[in-house]
Amino acid sequence: MLQAGGVPAIANGMATAADWMSAASFISMAGLISMMGYTGGVYLMGWTGGYVLLALLIAPYLRKSGHYTVPDFIGDRYHSNIARLVAVVCAIFVSFTYVAGQMRGVGVVFSRFLEVDVNVGVIIGMIIVFIYATLGGMKGITWTQVAQYWVLITAFLIPAIAISIKLTGNPVPQIGLGSTLDPEIAGVQGITLLEKLNQIQVDLGFDRYTDTFVGSWNKVNVFCVVLALMAGTAGLPHVIVRFYTVKSVKAARWSAFWALLFISMLYLTVPATAAFARYYMIESLNGKTEE
């Protein structure tokens, strides 16, 4: 089913991005970060930093070796069948965990969309994915995911841009996050969104949004989680596999670049969406507690 290298690097990058961002990033990251503030950065940094490791240390060499699976590559590289076996076991563990998470995401989406129970949603999702995969194979999946990327990024950007315009007057949410609030909404001139958000959070007894290392998320904790996420991302089998369905080693490197570029389109917007949502939620609470 692995397609022998006919997909251009840009399309491959787009498909990788959409594939990878399909559940956790799209559904839950904004919410997570709005709850966690600065600490949400562990996910932002970890999941993107891993791509650098992938591009520099893994993808080109795998493609150069011509092998089609990571365990094959490891077995050959270290001339050891035991290493190959270990790699297989790891790959199965990782894939299993990942699929479980993805399927949960599918279940959540379908259950909301079709108004059924989450478990029924999972089964419906599984059937649909099965049909698409068997009918289209890898090539079909890749081009489907290119289309998925456009749907995903448009759906994500539209509310972000709208809220950014409303709150800060700036249509670029990534810049709007750092700029001043519209004076009509904030009540004062020239206060930035993050300052106001920090203020309200403190007033209500939370930690400031932009504060580092609060609660149990001390420096060591954050450091270890970021490192773990970076290394883990670089090892994801279903991401790695996309780098040997390209034409050449050069294309493998460019593929990694395009993938991270398209991923960063969403990942740079998520903090903005998170902060805007937090601001709205906190502000409505704030109104109620004032006498």
Place this chain on the structure above:
Amino acid sequence: MSKEKITQENRNIKQKSFPDLHRLGVRASLNRYWRKNVTYTIVLLVVWAAVGLGCGVLLADRLNLYKLPGTGFPLGFWFAHQGSIIVFVLLILAYCLLMNRLDTKHHNELEQLKKEGKA
């Protein structure tokens, strides 16, 4: 014979005639290539660690005392949420450009050696 042909075309990794590793010129060229490859990788990874783990995590509390000039972003917060991602993208871009240039140069070197009869 035809089975071999299909595998070669599909895999697209073997050059038509692999350079002879017993020749000193070829070995030297390959060593130079590999050393440059490793150097690029190490430099880029140092930047990766410095920005991602350094500015984003280890120094974030100290950087938060400053703001990103011209905006309302506390600097540590900005590095963690936006800055590091931008740097990561640029790092991979740099890697692609540098390595592809190195690959071309090395390929030309080997071709040159072949022409001179030393490969």
